[in-house]
Amino acid sequence: MLPCISIFHSVLPWWVMNGYDVIVVGAGPSGSALAKLLAASGVRVLMLDAEAFPRRKPCGESLNPGAVAALGRIMGHPHAEESFDFPHSPIEGWRVISGRASLEAAYPAGQYGVGCRRERVDQWLVEHAVRAGAAFEQRTRVERLIWEGERVAGVIARSPEGRPISLRASIVAGSDGLRSVVARHAKVNRYGSLRKAAFTTRLNGVSGLTGRVELFTPGGGKVIGLAPIGGGQANMTVALSHAHEAALAGKDRSGYVLREARAVPELMERLREAEIEGDIMACGPFDRPVLPHDIAGMVLLGDAAGYYDPLTGQGIYRALRSAELAAPAIVETLRTRSPDPIRRYGSARQEEFATGTRLQHIIERISRQPLLWRTALRMIGASSLLTNKLAIVIGDCPKEAKTCIPVMKSP
Ligand SMILES: Cc1cc2nc3c(=O)[nH]c(=O)nc-3n(C[C@H](O)[C@H](O)[C@H](O)COP(=O)(O)OP(=O)(O)OC[C@H]3O[C@@H](n4cnc5c(N)ncnc54)[C@H](O)[C@@H]3O)c2cc1C
Incomplete structure (x- = not known):
């Protein structure tokens, strides 16, 4: 305490x-x-x-492998996340889904992220x-x-x-x-100039959760992120391309967020039994x-x-x-x-x-731009070299040992 x-x-x-x-x-x-x-x-x-x-x-509540490695360095021992005394979930990579196009990437062997309550x-x-x-x-x-x-x-x-x-x-x-x-x-x-807004929430009862962060991009600048955060729960973040769209939620944020997410065909069935726990947080713009x-x-x-x-x-x-x-x-x-x-x-x-x-x-x-986006997902997905490279950059995966230790005592 x-x-x-x-x-x-x-x-x-x-x-x-x-x-x-x-x-x-x-x-x-x-x-x-x-x-x-x-x-x-x-x-x-x-x-x-x-x-x-x-x-x-x-927050989407997922620490990428770079963040997990940084925690280890800051705390002075690798795998510092193993001493988390609260539910958390390992994250092995991510998946982006846009209509029939998708791209799935795994972090390099031995590197992982962690999902948990912020x-x-x-x-x-x-x-x-x-x-x-x-x-x-x-x-x-x-x-x-x-x-x-x-x-x-x-x-x-x-x-x-x-x-x-x-x-x-x-x-x-x-x-x-x-x-x-x-x-x-x-x-x-x-x-x-970027004027996005987002709602973040926690869900119980999401089916088919994998050890990956999933990003659903149905178009219209909407992005729905789903990440396991331990204890069988998921974080769901619904990002909208214009801050003023968030006003559409009005007072019924829970209803709005679930409706938006269930409107994505790949999520409809998986969210059928899902229930929101706690408050929905609104935020934005971010730029x-x-x-x-x-x-x-x-x-x-x-x-x-x-x-x-x-x-x-x-x-x-x-x-x-x-x-x-x-x-x-x-x-x-x-x-x-x-x-x-x-x-x-x-x-x-x-x-x-x-x-x-x-x-x-x-x-x-x-x-x-949905067409360009889906083409990019397919093109990158067709090349394991590109997919792995992207996973490394976005995961901030450490290539070599980074240092963090302050070198000397202050006066
Ligand atoms: C919708 C959304 C989803 C995100 N998802 C992810 C994700 O999945 N993974 C990821 O890595 N990052 C994610 N991020 C980004 C991540 O949340 C931030 O980059 C991170 O929290 C930054 O940490 P920080 O310490 O700089 O600031 P913060 O975590 O914002 O902490 C700032 C602190 O300062 C305090 N504070 C503010 N004003 C004052 C004041 N005047 N006086 C005293 N205290 C004050 C606040 O109370 C707060 O505790 C997301 C961000 C958003 C908006």
């Missing part, structure tokens, strides 16, 4: 509340992984999240960060940045009791997701480009550092990987007082994700 003593019950002197090297805003995968790595390196870290944990997050895996990560020594305050919403000239020097947050609090640190890490307040206040993010920036005292990770489209399910990998890349840069910046390591982190992250991002744009564009 997470500690419940709040540093904001201000019997504490100001230097305890401000005695942090790094404030991590947001405790999703990028924030928790960063907090864990920094705390393990001796950095004094305070992580803040607006929500009470465990909290749900709209609130559980995110909570698990937070607990690891706290155990490594990071302080964590939930229900604490960051409202804006504190500036000292051109430099970010801390944040103004709202405590769980609604009091404004000013917190200072050498570095503020924006891990606060798609609608990052940190990026917005630094004026580096904007809305992109949030971030402008090149160089702001002293600030670093962005995960979705806050830029996001495009959930179709290929690579967001958790990128969140974890950005933490792996940022942690040693932050340690080095704290040690040397030079902004260069954080600058280099920005370029390294961009470079590492560039191929995947280009592919995401291509897939998104082609998937809007």
Whole structure:
């Protein structure tokens, strides 16, 4: 369980509340992984999240093999997912179905993804960060940045009791997701042109679940994703090509989502007995480009550092990987007082994700044109070389050992 003593019950002197090297805003995968790595390196870290944990997050809830491998590196032992104390399901690959065309791909031997409830895996990560020594305050919403000239020097947050609090640190890490307040206040993010929306939900009673993520693309820009998340449940995400289409759901989101999914011929029978568990979460739009920036005292990770489209399910990998890349840069910046390591982190992250991002744009564009899309699925499916290559890129499958360990202790 997470500690419940709040540093904001201000019997504490100001230097305890401000005695942090790094404030991590947001405790999703990028924030928790960063907090864990920094705390393990001796950095004094305070992580803040607006929500009470465990909290749900709209997501297809499948970690690709790259994300699973990153978890292993961050936790310091391979197969870290084996210590998940909650239901989860191995994922061996994916299948895309569009009318009579389909493409099925398996991850390379020995590599697999994992489907599980996001609130559980995110909570698990937070607990690891706290155990490594990071302080964590939930229900604490960051409202804006504190500036000292051109430099970010801390944040103004709202405590769980609604009091404004000013917190200072050498570095503020924006891990606060798609609608990052940190990026917005630094004026580096904007809305992109892609205006999609999605509903995500959990289903009981889906028949024929395989150990694969299934994507049904019936046309009209609609994508229905189905992934096993353990305990016999499936995550179902219905993505729509225009945010305004989501309004069609009106108040009856469950009815709308099930109707849309059952209208896909391949799903009609499989969803006959399916029932929705819990709330349906709506979200979108997703396209949030971030402008090149160089702001002293600030670093962005995960979705806050830029996001495009959930179709290929690579967001958790990128969140974890950005933490792996940022942690040693932050340690080095704290040690040397030079902004260069954080600058280099920005370029390294961009470079590492560039191929995947280009592919995401291509897939998104082609998937809007049913004829072209089906032809592409058939063509790629006819070549095992192409299919395997695509599975490796989209799965962020590690080719060689990547490193993540912060190299030295902070001063
Ligand atoms: C519909 C959909 C389906 C997806 N499916 C998949 C999938 O199957 N696989 C996959 O890998 N990726 C998927 N993604 C992407 C994935 O969910 C994200 O890329 C990932 O969660 C990013 O992690 P993060 O840590 O950057 O941000 P988040 O997980 O969004 O975490 C951000 C945290 O910051 C907190 N926060 C926000 N604002 C503030 C504030 N002002 N103050 C304090 N805290 C704040 C939030 O409460 C949250 O806990 C999907 C995304 C969407 C939208």
